[in-house]
Amino acid sequence: MNEQLTILELLDRYVKGALSPEETLAVEKRIAEDESFRRQATEHVKLARALKSYGKRVELKTSLDALHADMQKPVVSLPVSGWRKYKTLSGVAASVAVISIAATLWTTQNIRSQQNSDYLELRRTVDKIQKTQSALEKNLTRKPVVSPQFAATGFLISSQGYVITSQHVIAKADSVYIQNEKYGSLKAVVVHSDPVNDVSVLKIVTPVKIQAVPYTLSEAQADLAEDVYTLGFPREEVVFGEGSISSLTGYRANPNAYQISVPVNPGNSGGPLLNKQGDLIGMISGVQTQAAGATFAIKSTVLKEILKDSVLDSLQAPIRLPKTNAIKNSNRVQQVKKLKECVFLVNVYKN
């Protein structure tokens, strides 16, 4: 047993190359001479080498596995930063924006051309009269007189013969005639139209002497709850209406208009709105159909702007606006008596 151990130890050292040259020579000599020793030694060397290469191979395999795992790692894509991350999203957003803008423009265009169901422009359709009239004419077998298609109100703004009314009344008109008790029927031409604010400026072309305008355009904005009144032609006769300022903004919070509580009817469009002192503070433009007693009037400040500035391009000389308020100290009845002379029924003819 001990002998075997010694031999084993010797061989171990021989395999590991830890023997001195003399001992190596001795071992090799013994291998050559002693057959049983040789067999033992060969076996031992073989085993030791097999073990060694096994170890190396295991080690190598481990490192190769690591390499392989490393290679198989998915390529880490860098996080896409900022703008590129949202590129697709912003593209979608942009197209949505474009579509909605286009849709909005299209629908508002529709509203403009068809008139909003919620907002009624107060021009009066003269169909009924037309029918009765043509029936009369048939009986009389006379050449039929063309009757106006729409009627509304307008009022004098300058002694030069300028009258303002609502734009929607005279839109696409062929000809416009205005009439009242004092002047009778006068022909007028449209000199300026402002569809945005729903204001049109007419000029009387029939040669007639126009009196001075008794009221002035209010420079300031009216106060809430201020008493106001209007004159208009919802029918063939002038009609008085009164109320107060309900709100300082108009339909859908339009800052260029007031909401007033004056009862109005189709035909009142373009009527003047005056306060207690006889200052012109606005012009009736329409009502909200789904709210009771919500009438709208364009502010005098807007009117003034239009008359002072926007109109200039269409005229040879600027409009001279009235400077003095002649009805300031009169009571309402006297004011209305004066005012009546300056308010016209606007008859609009179109094909």
Add this chain to the structure above:
Amino acid sequence: MYQTDFAAVANYFDELILAEIRKNNQAALGELYKTHYPMAAHLVCSNSGTEQEAKDVFQDAIIAFYERAQQADFVLTCKIKTYLYAVCRRLWLKRLAEKRRFDVTIAEGDVFEGLEDEIGEVLESEISFERMQLSLQALGEPCRSIIEDFYIRDFSMDLIREKFGYTSADNAKNQKYKCLQRLKKLFFEDHRKEK
């Protein structure tokens, strides 16, 4: 005028890799591995093999090359790629044969001188490896660890005695002797049985 001799460049790289691998440079080994793995993957996967099998075959080929490279007298007689391809092909054909699949033919590719000898050696060392693996598994603990520590990791007997808690050096030596005898039996007897 300035025509590049691609063959020469390729050879230069092969020589460089070989030199680095001889110096035990892991990065060079990695480079070699990554460069040629797709070739092996294609070879195996397009011949009814899986990626896992491709990996095994390729690693065996790489190990064979590595072991050859460690030999002092080794000289490159062909491109490394040729070597690896030939070895992979033969190894895979052998595996297929073991799986009783004989219907597969794989393009031979370039042949280099001494291919047969090389393959023989590769297979032999592989067999030896597998047998040793089985023997060590059969040997069990603590014998396996003692043998591995002494013959593979080159630990001294003192260290082993300490590590395994033997009271004397003689005890440790005795234990090691017994273990070795058993391993010899396992390793060589199975060897003989196979033959």
